[in-house]
Amino acid sequence: MQSQHESNTHDTDTESPAALELSDVVIVERVLAGEVELFRILVDRYQRPVYRLGFRFFRAVEDVEDYVQDVFLKAYLRLSQFCRRGRFYSWLMRIAYTHGIDRSGRKKSLVTTEYLDSPDPRQGTEETALRSLAREELRAAVADLPQPAGACVDLFFFFELTHKEVSRIVGIRVNTVKSHICRAKRRLRERLANTQAEAYYEV
């Protein structure tokens, strides 16, 4: 049993194209069957969003790194509890969100931090301008809203989770989540309309 486990642990090539194309569910099943090294693919795939969420709870990079490590190890330890019907990503984000609240001692609140925007190759296009406007407005919405409404908006727009997934993560009803998000979208819509009107008058 042990020798088989060990050979699996060290022989799996996680950087081969075939391994990189594996779906999350297949990887989870193979990790549970003993191919521990394949877990690395899941770490590489989802490290960034967990990192970003970490910055909502902690300011120091070292704290965020410890947090990311804990979240993935927790996920590994609970891998057998992963229900294959849902997305692995949303299951992981649930662990990450709960762990963030437990570790940082904050109750259902997220600290929003400013991101450093990367230079976009299509900088100056209307697309980029629209997107940065949306980002700015939604960030302001997250900051203005009381919790857990702010967390709902944050997770929906900046982490691409669905209404149902956000509801499961934050622990509030789907309809409440929907109305928080709808309100944020309405706010964004108004902002977009105003900007358009301003641009019209400037011309």
Place this chain on the structure above:
Amino acid sequence: MKCEQAMEAILRLDNGAEPDATTQGHLSNCPRCRAEYSQLRRALDGLTKSLENASDVSAPDDLHRRKQVADRIMSAVRAEAERVAARQTDSGSQLRRQTAPASQNLAGGTGWIAYSTWISVGVLLLLGIIVLPYTEGFLFLRGVMERDLDAPLALTLGLVMSGYWALFIGTHIADLRRRLRRLHRAFSRA
């Protein structure tokens, strides 16, 4: 369908969902709503992607750091997998397997005994040794040996307690180091 109704349906759309047939019908007939929908979509599509490309960490060796974190995660995962494998082959540890929930062993290796258990056992041990000189058995021993036993007792107390806490620190070294590092950072910031 009126424009406001169509917009309301659009605002209630989930991530990755498309408008229903009625709303689609309205959009194909109403250029104003169509323009607004397309603008909203362009503003929101790829919002996460643009953030993923952005750097959350100001350090230039961002990618390198992420790789290091991934390496750390994998070595912790490997250690855990080996621990589980060793436990499975160890037939004499039936009881330990039952009493050791895997979820308790987090990064930093807190071991399978909780902090509270370690501390309470330590305190009980200490109290036991302190109370010992006042017990009947000890008084009897003192009477038989006809000499003061304070020095050997203090020596035993010291040895037992040092051994116990050394064992505790040894089994929790990674976690304790992390906690100390965090404490140090907190102090240096303040």
